[in-house]
Amino acid sequence: xxxxxxxxxxxxxxxxxxxxxxxxxxxxxxxxxxxxxxxxxxxxxxxxxxxxxxxxxxxxxxxxxxxxxxxxxxxxxxxxxxxxxxxxxxxxxxxxxxxxxxxxxxxxxxxxxxxxxxxxxxxxxxxxxxxxxxxxxxxxxxxxxxxxxxxxxxxxxxxxxxxxxxxxxxxxxxxxxxxxxxxxxxxxxxxxxxxxxxxxxxxxxxxxxxxxxxxxxxxxxxxxxxxxxxxxxxxxxxxxxxxxxxxxxxxxxxxxxxxxxxxxxxxxxxxxxxxxxxxxxxxxxxxxxxxxxxxxxxxxxxxxxxxxxxxxxxxxxxxxxxxxxxxxxxxxxxxxxxxxxxxxxxxxxxxxxxxxxxxxxxxxxxxxxxxxxxxxxxxxxxxxxxxxxxxxxxxxxxxxxxxxxxxxxxxxxxxxxxxxxxxxxxxxxxxxxxxxxxxxxxxxxxxxxxxxxxxxxxxxxxxxxxxxxxxxxxxxxxxx
Amino acid sequence: xxxxxxxxxxxxxxxxxxxxxxxxxxxxxxxxxxxxxxxxxxxxxxxxxxxxxxxxxxxxxxxxxxxxxxxxxxxxxxxxxxxxxxxxxxxxxxxxxxxxxxxxxxxxxxxxxxxxxxxxxxxxxxxxxxxxxxxxxxxxxxxxxxxxxxxxxxxxxxxxxxxxxxxxxxxxxxxxxxxxxxxxxxxxxxxxxxxxxxxxxxxxxxxxxxxxxxxxxxxxxxxxxxxxxxxxxxxxxxxxxxxxxxxxxxxxxxxxxxxxxxxxxxxxxxxxxxxxxxxxxxxxxxxxxxxxxxxxxxxxxxxxxxxxxxxxxxxxxxxxxxxxxxxxxxxxxxxxxxxxxxxxxxxxxxxxxxxxxxxxxxxxxxxxxxxxxxxxxxxxxxxxxxxxxxxxxxxxxxxxxxxxxxxxxxxxxxxxxxxxxxxxxxxxxxxxxxxx
Numbered sequence: 001x002x003x004x005x006x007x008x009x010x011x012x013x014x015x016x017x018x019x020x021x022x023x024x025x026x027x028x029x030x031x032x033x034x035x036x037x038x039x040x041x042x043x044x045x046x047x048x049x050x051x052x053x054x055x056x057x058x059x060x061x062x063x064x065x066x067x068x069x070x071x072x073x074x075x076x077x078x079x080x081x082x083x084x085x086x087x088x089x090x091x092x093x094x095x096x097x098x099x100x101x102x103x104x105x106x107x108x109x110x111x112x113x114x115x116x117x118x119x120x121x122x123x124x125x126x127x128x129x130x131x132x133x134x135x136x137x138x139x140x141x142x143x144x145x146x147x148x149x150x151x152x153x154x155x156x157x158x159x160x161x162x163x164x165x166x167x168x169x170x171x172x173x174x175x176x177x178x179x180x181x182x183x184x185x186x187x188x189x190x191x192x193x194x195x196x197x198x199x200x201x202x203x204x205x206x207x208x209x210x211x212x213x214x215x216x217x218x219x220x221x222x223x224x225x226x227x228x229x230x231x232x233x234x235x236x237x238x239x240x241x242x243x244x245x246x247x248x249x250x251x252x253x254x255x256x257x258x259x260x261x262x263x264x265x266x267x268x269x270x271x272x273x274x275x276x277x278x279x280x281x282x283x284x285x286x287x288x289x290x291x292x293x294x295x296x297x298x299x300x301x302x303x304x305x306x307x308x309x310x311x312x313x314x315x316x317x318x319x320x321x322x323x324x325x326x327x328x329x330x331x332x333x334x335x336x337x338x339x340x341x342x343x344x345x346x347x348x349x350x351x352x353x354x355x356x357x358x359x360x361x362x363x364x365x366x367x368x369x370x371x372x373x374x375x376x377x378x379x380x381x382x383x384x385x386x387x388x389x390x391x392x393x394x395x396x397x398x399x400x401x402x403x404x405x406x407x408x409x410x411x412x413x414x415x416x417x418x419x420x421x422x423x424x425x426x427x428x429x430x431x432x433x434x435x436x437x438x439x440x441x442x443x444x445x446x447x448x449x450x451x452x453x454x455x456x457x458x459x460x461x462x463x464x465x466x467x468x469x470x471x472x473x474x475x476x477x478x479x480x
Numbered sequence: 481x482x483x484x485x486x487x488x489x490x491x492x493x494x495x496x497x498x499x500x501x502x503x504x505x506x507x508x509x510x511x512x513x514x515x516x517x518x519x520x521x522x523x524x525x526x527x528x529x530x531x532x533x534x535x536x537x538x539x540x541x542x543x544x545x546x547x548x549x550x551x552x553x554x555x556x557x558x559x560x561x562x563x564x565x566x567x568x569x570x571x572x573x574x575x576x577x578x579x580x581x582x583x584x585x586x587x588x589x590x591x592x593x594x595x596x597x598x599x600x601x602x603x604x605x606x607x608x609x610x611x612x613x614x615x616x617x618x619x620x621x622x623x624x625x626x627x628x629x630x631x632x633x634x635x636x637x638x639x640x641x642x643x644x645x646x647x648x649x650x651x652x653x654x655x656x657x658x659x660x661x662x663x664x665x666x667x668x669x670x671x672x673x674x675x676x677x678x679x680x681x682x683x684x685x686x687x688x689x690x691x692x693x694x695x696x697x698x699x700x701x702x703x704x705x706x707x708x709x710x711x712x713x714x715x716x717x718x719x720x721x722x723x724x725x726x727x728x729x730x731x732x733x734x735x736x737x738x739x740x741x742x743x744x745x746x747x748x749x750x751x752x753x754x755x756x757x758x759x760x761x762x763x764x765x766x767x768x769x770x771x772x773x774x775x776x777x778x779x780x781x782x783x784x785x786x787x788x789x790x791x792x793x794x795x796x797x798x799x800x801x802x803x804x805x806x807x808x809x810x811x812x813x814x815x816x817x818x819x820x821x822x823x824x825x826x827x828x829x830x831x832x833x834x835x836x837x838x839x840x841x842x843x844x845x846x847x848x849x850x851x852x853x854x855x856x857x858x859x860x861x862x863x864x865x866x867x868x869x870x871x872x873x874x875x876x877x878x879x880x881x882x883x884x885x886x887x888x889x890x891x892x893x894x895x896x897x898x899x900x901x902x903x904x905x906x907x908x909x910x911x912x913x914x915x916x
Contacts, residue, residue: 003593005596013825016558016821017832031695032723033722035729039819041823044820051569061570062571075484079531086536088539093746104542104748130804133803165796178796215510216508218510221515271573271575271808271809272577272809273587273609274808312649315615322748332531332534335522340504352498368507401583424491457585458582458776458778458780460582460777462775466784467786472772473596
């Protein structure tokens with residue numbers, strides 16, 4: 001398909017802006033840009049058709065089943081979009097006087113109250129723009145806490161080997177040293193290894209529970225106690241909260257701070273890679289260090305204030321506000337019964353699908369799973385030469401988005417499936433049939449899977465060449 | 481109550497039975513009994529109509545200003561209809577990061593087009609797929625330049641204060657020293673810059689147009705900085721790049737920008753867009769997603785996420801940044817915006833904004849007590865004295881549906897864009913006369 005630059009035709013344009021009715025200002029010539037600006041020159045119909053064509057080569061939740069593990073690809077309710085499109089939200093300048101932004105402040109305040117109750121935290125900031133950004137802010141909370149107590153020897157963050165890649169990367173960004181600990185044979189935290197790893201240099205532990213294997217760690221209370229006893233704090237990676245929301249709270253499990261992914265658990269759309277929202281929540285012991293600015297309320301209304309020992313800002317203004325609007329809309333829709341109903345059904349759907357597949361595929365941990373489960377194609381690869389990648393690419397020919405591939409890293413040839421609660425039994429049955437069909441194909445016609453997909457707009461791309469010889473922008477003809 | 485759960489109660493019961501379980505609670509046996517929640521202490525769920533009413537009730541407590549003369553990091557530009565139409569397409573809206581290129585060419589190609597457009601604007605070689613916002617882009621750029629024994633960052637005091645705050649947070653957490661360069665006449669003080677430049681300086685961050693709207697002498701800053709072996713991060717307004725000298729012409733090494741003016745609504749501060757472009761030599765240090773061109777097995781052109789060896793999911797604690805989700809849909813907004821305007825349209829937006837701002841400045845100066853605080857060239861924002869308590873002026877104008885410039889100390893930072901017509905500016909000036 002052609003690029004915008006290839007459908008461009010000199011002189012074509014949209015009539016968007018009226019001529020200037022004030023006197024034209026002329027800048028000193030030496031300030032002016034001399035370099036040619038090669039933006040596309042197109043008509044509105046060109047543009048409209050271009051993106052409609054591109055949309056046909058994209059796949060969203062609304063295009064079909066999207067069991068991308070760890071990403072909670074649930075349905076994004078239309079009401080969320082309607083509310084976030086309200087002019088009374090979209091046309092508000094972030095630096096308006098406090099009395100003119102009471103509605104926006106109320107959104108942040110209500111969302112904070114509700115999400116603190118759901119997570120068992122005492123306070124929350126919406127400034128982080130995505131999950132990894134929330135991790136970053138949460139780890140600074142931990143760093144500031146120890147510094148504030150003049151406890152400068154706590155430089156280590158313990159991370160299980162099943163953790164999301166963002167966990168160790170965030171710890172490094174905050175200047176911590178990462179201590180990786182292996183999982184036990186049940187996929188949980190190895191208690192003995194944890195005991196051996198904690199000490200006077202432990203700043204904290206980062207954990208997601210249920211973990212990336214889709215397992216709820218039954219030792220969670222002991223785990224957080226061990227870290228606390230050593231003087232460390234416990235950080236909860238909220239990426240997997242969809243499994244347990246309304247049923248158990250990170251705060252009650254012993255976690256001191258958390259981040260949430262509103263674009264996963266709270267149904268805001270992911271937009272092909274953002275904008276998300278990664279609020280950071282914490283217990284009272286950490287709230288003085290939260291990012292500036294926090295929302296509070298008194299008799300005069302809502303207002304911003306700087307937490308006493310704030311870490312400062314991690315982003316301009318107050319975060320991805322419209323995403324918070326969508327999440328608040330969702331929480332108000334579900335309410336106290338809807339939230340555990342959603343998590344219960346997310347877990348039910350995952351177990352149902354796993355149960356249908358486990359006579360064919362090797363399940364990494366054959367026990368009741370939470371919202372997701374992991375298949376291992378290790379044996380399949382050895383015996384039939386079919387990899388996780390081959391099965392994933394095979395899914396594409398059946399119109400379903402493949403599971404997460406090769407993650408978690410501790411499972412060979414991993415495929416991680418998370419169906420979410422917004423899929424029906426019929427969809428799960430169809431998907432199970434497709435996976436079983438793929439399994440059978442792997443045994444009798446492996447070549448077909450090596451060549452998959454065959455029905456998409458492209459076949460498998462040469463990723464090695466893309467990295468070896470990077471072409472990262474359109475090469476205009478007269479550049480060459 | 482809406483839960484968007486699809487399975488009926490009956491189906492749920494059947495599915496549980498097939499799993500040899502009785503209730504949903506049986507799925508949570510691993511959760512210690514002592515921490516199982518009885519029920520959440522939040523309100524009952526509601527129907528769509530009730531939630532819609534409740535949220536409309538909340539939003540109506542905001543004041544939407546009909547006339548906006550405030551910038552300070554967020555700008556009120558016109559958003560062409562086609563921008564909203566494109567980003568509302570559910571194939572884009574409801575997709576995850578394009579991990580599967582065979583069914584994500586639409587998103588990957590649009591990011592590739594975005595990267596190309598951002599490089600066209602800045603004049604530099606490489607762009608990533610976006611970061612969270614402009615301030616984070618500048619902070620991440622500072623972290624790109626870290627070398628052993630060459631790690632300190634100089635930052636002009638004239639950058640947006642929010643940028644400075646974010647930069648300090650990012651650098652402090654990595655033990656990177658941030659040193660501010662003083663301002664003279666609201667622009668970089670070259671004497672102070674010369675004094676502070678030495679071979680431990682990894683980079684200098686300068687914003688142009690700066691927080692006060694003034695055009696900084698980035699070229700001279702680049703020359704000085706390069707002579708000490710440091711790199712230059714130019715932070716800018718992307719609209720200005722269509723009219724004023726770009727990063728390449730000013731010899732900057734990295735160009736970062738707040739992309740909000742390119743088709744994003746004000747939206748109380750977000751979602752916005754962090755634009756990052758750099759020279760080719762820094763390509764492998766650039767954080768975030770990057771899309772590259774390649775071919776498929778049929779030798780057909782296609783696009784993939786590339787240079788992933790920099791990223792957290794591969795490198796974990798050794799990654800160039802922790803960023804995973806970025807602002808993809810905002811990048812698409814920027815791309816559609818730039819394509820809709822085209823080179824002439826974007827230049828026109830820049831020109832009209834600057835012309836309207838200069839007209840506003842001239843008209844305000846006709847009133848005694850409004851004086852420009854600097855004689856330097858400005859783009860579409862300018863700092864002026866105020867003959868009365870500036871908060872009083874802001875409150876007086878607010879009553880008339882006008883959002884005045886941003887009060888800074890005793891002064892006001894005014895802003896105009898292409899949406900502020902001559903009539904609107906004349907009206908503002910008349911109302912100010914009444915308020916005084």
